[in-house]
Amino acid sequence: MAVSKVLHGKGANVRVGAETAETIRRVARELRYQPNRLARSFREQKTHTIGLVFSHFGRIGDLDGYFSAFLNGVMSATFQSEYGLTICPNLVKLSNKGVLNDGRFDGLLWCKPDYTVQSAEAIGKSEIPVVMMHAPAGEGPDVPRFCCDNDLGLRLAVDHLADLGHRRIGFVIDAFNESTAEGRARIEGYRSAIQARGLDLDSGQILSWQIDRPELASMMRSEHRPTALITFSERQAVTILSEAKNLGVSVPDDLSVIGFDSTTFCDTVRPRLTAISQPIEQMAHDATNVLISIIEAEQSASRSFIYPCGLDIRESTARPASRC
Amino acid sequence: MAVSKVLHGKGANVRVGAETAETIRRVARELRYQPNRLARSFREQKTHTIGLVFSHFGRIGDLDGYFSAFLNGVMSATFQSEYGLTICPNLVKLSNKGVLNDGRFDGLLWCKPDYTVQSAEAIGKSEIPVVMMHAPAGEGPDVPRFCCDNDLGLRLAVDHLADLGHRRIGFVIDAFNESTAEGRARIEGYRSAIQARGLDLDSGQILSWQIDRPELASMMRSEHRPTALITFSERQAVTILSEAKNLGVSVPDDLSVIGFDSTTFCDTVRPRLTAISQPIEQMAHDATNVLISIIEAEQSASRSFIYPCGLDIRESTARPASRC
DNA sequence: TTGAAAGCGCTACCAA
DNA sequence: TTGGTAGCGCTTTCAA
Numbered sequence: 001m002a003v004s005k006v007l008h009g010k011g012a013n014v015r016v017g018a019e020t021a022e023t024i025r026r027v028a029r030e031l032r033y034q035p036n037r038l039a040r041s042f043r044e045q046k047t048h049t050i051g052l053v054f055s056h057f058g059r060i061g062d063l064d065g066y067f068s069a070f071l072n073g074v075m076s077a078t079f080q081s082e083y084g085l086t087i088c089p090n091l092v093k094l095s096n097k098g099v100l101n102d103g104r105f106d107g108l109l110w111c112k113p114d115y116t117v118q119s120a121e122a123i124g125k126s127e128i129p130v131v132m133m134h135a136p137a138g139e140g141p142d143v144p145r146f147c148c149d150n151d152l153g154l155r156l157a158v159d160h161l162a163d164l165g166h167r168r169i170g171f172v173i174d175a176f177n178e179s180t181a182e183g184r185a186r187i188e189g190y191r192s193a194i195q196a197r198g199l200d201l202d203s204g205q206i207l208s209w210q211i212d213r214p215e216l217a218s219m220m221r222s223e224h225r226p227t228a229l230i231t232f233s234e235r236q237a238v239t240i241l242s243e244a245k246n247l248g249v250s251v252p253d254d255l256s257v258i259g260f261d262s263t264t265f266c267d268t269v270r271p272r273l274t275a276i277s278q279p280i281e282q283m284a285h286d287a288t289n290v291l292i293s294i295i296e297a298e299q300s301a302s303r304s305f306i307y308p309c310g311l312d313i314r315e316s317t318a319r320p321a322s323r324c
Numbered sequence: 325m326a327v328s329k330v331l332h333g334k335g336a337n338v339r340v341g342a343e344t345a346e347t348i349r350r351v352a353r354e355l356r357y358q359p360n361r362l363a364r365s366f367r368e369q370k371t372h373t374i375g376l377v378f379s380h381f382g383r384i385g386d387l388d389g390y391f392s393a394f395l396n397g398v399m400s401a402t403f404q405s406e407y408g409l410t411i412c413p414n415l416v417k418l419s420n421k422g423v424l425n426d427g428r429f430d431g432l433l434w435c436k437p438d439y440t441v442q443s444a445e446a447i448g449k450s451e452i453p454v455v456m457m458h459a460p461a462g463e464g465p466d467v468p469r470f471c472c473d474n475d476l477g478l479r480l481a482v483d484h485l486a487d488l489g490h491r492r493i494g495f496v497i498d499a500f501n502e503s504t505a506e507g508r509a510r511i512e513g514y515r516s517a518i519q520a521r522g523l524d525l526d527s528g529q530i531l532s533w534q535i536d537r538p539e540l541a542s543m544m545r546s547e548h549r550p551t552a553l554i555t556f557s558e559r560q561a562v563t564i565l566s567e568a569k570n571l572g573v574s575v576p577d578d579l580s581v582i583g584f585d586s587t588t589f590c591d592t593v594r595p596r597l598t599a600i601s602q603p604i605e606q607m608a609h610d611a612t613n614v615l616i617s618i619i620e621a622e623q624s625a626s627r628s629f630i631y632p633c634g635l636d637i638r639e640s641t642a643r644p645a646s647r648c
Numbered sequence: 649t650t651g652a653a654a655g656c657g658c659t660a661c662c663a664a
Numbered sequence: 665t666t667g668g669t670a671g672c673g674c675t676t677t678c679a680a
Contacts, residue, residue: 088408
């Protein structure tokens with residue numbers, strides 16, 4: 001029966017007579033024989049499956065189109081290469097214990113924006129290849145990383161607002177993202193863009209904002225309130241939009257708003273949301289392909305892939321009201 | 325070393341001394357021992373992973389929010405139960421050969437709307453549990469099936485249009501979906517709704533429509549052209565909207581349009597799209613939970629789960645122009 | 649060209 | 665309470 005496998009799988013130096021081969025094929029068909037991929041994976045220590053480590057577990061996002069675009073990119077790559085894609089919660093737990101590989105995956109696409117000291121170490125010394133998304137160059141594990149050009153994105157946004165005449169531009173980020181690498185990169189990008197335009201950094205304060213408890217009211221009452229806000233995410237921008245409506249603050253007349261990630265969702269809100277764009281699908285596609293090529297080459301690689309941002313101007317930005 | 329496993333996994337009737345146990349734990353920590361889940365799965369013939377069989381492989385959809393909602397539902401269930409979710413292309417190939425189980429999955433969520441004779445047979449006699457989405461009661465394999473109430477959805481749409489004064493209402497479906505079970509169910513629902521309102525079925529003809537080659541122009545030129553169209557999907561509705569714009573046909577003044585699936589995307593198009601809704605996320609969540617409970621109970625079950633449709637009236641429907 | 653055996657890491661079972 | 669052994673289905677290697 002060893003011969004059977006040779007025939008069905010790939011035989012190395014094993015040769016089989018034509019007649020025997022035919023018999024084997026026939027019997028296999030009659031028995032509706034189906035090779036067990038789990039056993040094969042076990043034996044070969046190769047599962048042809050990529051693990052997706054994501055933080056939005058149980059919820060990939062209602063409001064924004066981020067995850068759709070992301071998955072489109074990943075899947076177009078995995079399916080071409082005939083790799084399976086597994087979305088799995090346990091890996092996060094594992095990584096917090098300092099271990100990543102549990103045998104199920106040939107490689108990992110790490111999309112969790114926050115990583116602890118333990119998980120960073122686990123990623124760095126992982127036996128299976130890991131590629132990180134949303135990881136700016138610099139700090140963090142020494143693996144291939146994909147990120148948009150946050151500096152460029154923030155500069156485009158600040159320039160757009162400054163060109164419109166805004167002087168006091170705030171940046172909004174929630175407490176969670178403030179602690180992520182990309183969060184810090186965006187804050188830094190915001191700071192340098194503001195300074196490059198000779199704007200006052202103090203008046204455009206950075207708000208640490210709990211999504212469920214927006215402080216727009218108190219901010220709008222303050223003397224030197226910002227006339228424009230740039231947010232870390234689409235979702236925050238939308239929270240601001242609806243909160244502004246509650247408070248009777250008119251967007252964009254009283255307040256301009258720019259979001260981050262420019263998906264179709266930006267067209268569903270009123271006013272339509274001006275937003276910084278990044279090529280999410282392309283990034284996900286490329287990252288997956290890089291991961292797969294590392295797996296197949298069985299060699300490591302480490303590089304930062306930076307993608308340009310754009311600015312999609314819609315309806316939520318305008319000249320500041322004259323009284324401001 | 326057999327004892328080691330007993331400690332780390334779950335021991336049945338095996339007892340271990342406290343001292344030995346402590347030693348084992350310590351050594352395991354020192355060696356950074358990580359149980360191999362692949363081996364465990366192989367041994368136990370249980371992977372704690374669900375396979376997702378989907379047709380939109382390589383592309384989960386740009387325009388519609390269907391897949392996002394669907395995955396939200398599936399993932400909220402899998403993550404609660406600590407199941408992995410694998411999106412895998414090979415299963416479709418397998419099913420066409422009449423086999424489904426290749427050892428990797430404990431159960432299958434079948435979301436492919438079209439199934440061949442072979443795959444239907446494979447689903448029916450599968451050794452692992454299968455739950456089907458978008459499968460109306462009636463024909464097809466004898467497994468639990470989840471579907472919206474297409475009759476109700478079409479009735480709501482037809483009633484809405486008839487109430488507005490429309491007499492000639494067409495139903496649009498593409499060649500592919502026409503051959504799916506749900507496609508036929510919607511056509512049937514459309515037919516009975518039209519007849520229930522005493523409308524002429526012949527004038528409201530069913531268009532078999534290639535998405536890439538819309539025939540709206542010739543349809544609009546015909547004598548008894550429909551004043552309203554109901555489409556099988558969101559996507560088709562949007563194609564019609566843009567085609568109508570090209571032709572100078574005004575929606576909703578010259579033509580009312582109703583889509584199927586009412587996601588946020590309906591708000592992004594102009595005019596905003598009136599659409600039949602179904603609780604996609606809830607259905608996906610429930611279907612996944614049913615699948616998991618069958619897996620864990622290790623018993624089969626077969627039932628049809630029907631979910632009500634709604635109608636979200638937006639801007640693409642209005643009274644027919646008086647000249648019609 | 650064919651057959652036989654070993655072993656991937658794990659768990660279950662039976663003996664001591 | 666412990667240790668030993670068998671075997672999940674597959675591939676690889678070596679012997680006939």
